[in-house]
Amino acid sequence: MSKRFIMKWPELGKQVRVGPIEHNQAIFDWFMTNLPTRCVQTETVVAGQSLFMLNLPMTQECNWIQEESPLEDIVEMNKGRFTFFMTTGNVANLSCKFDYVTEPMEYVTWAEVIPEDKELLLEVGQELWDNLMCEKKIVHVEFTAEEA
Numbered sequence: 668m669s670k671r672f673i674m675k676w677p678e679l680g681k682q683v684r685v686g687p688i689e690h691n692q693a694i695f696d697w698f699m700t701n702l703p704t705r706c707v708q709t710e711t712v713v714a715g716q717s718l719f720m721l722n723l724p725m726t727q728e729c730n731w732i733q734e735e736s737p738l739e740d741i742v743e744m745n746k747g748r749f750t751f752f753m754t755t756g757n758v759a760n761l762s763c764k765f766d767y768v769t770e771p772m773e774y775v776t777w778a779e780v781i782p783e784d785k786e787l788l789l790e791v792g793q794e795l796w797d798n799l800m801c802e803k804k805i806v807h808v809e810f811t812a813e814e815a
Contacts, residue, residue, distance in 0.1 A: 669814070676809075688777065703810060707721075708807060715767050720759075740772070742769065746780075
């Protein structure tokens with residue numbers, strides 16, 4: 668199994684690489700079993716700069732319990748870090764912090780954009796924000812396993 672996945676935006680011609688973090692490895696592994704998957708890319712509109720992936724199709728039902736997993740405060744967590752904020756049945760909702768966040772809340776964290784790609788993530792986040800506020804074009808996000 669691959670040790671990282673690719674998060675890409677076909678309409679923008681851009682992608683970043685994402686790897687596991689120091690905790691919640693089982694959640695990362697579970698996510699990898701659900702690849703490839705895709706959805707419409709959205710963003711938070713309040714409380715900071717974070718990408719949202721809503722109703723992301725999952726082929727495998729969730730096999731972990733949020734209340735039993737380590738959590739992190741989204742204000743304090745690293746830029747590029749992923750959270751799950753809801754998983755039910757065969758869909759998941761997750762976010763990826765690309766810049767600051769102002770609302771202190773704790774979520775399950777499980778993956779992070781690799782350091783070499785964080786500047787590109789910030790660029791993509793800003794481009795998606797401009798699109799959300801002005802152009803309003805549909806942009807998809809795709810997740811695929813990185814080839815070894």
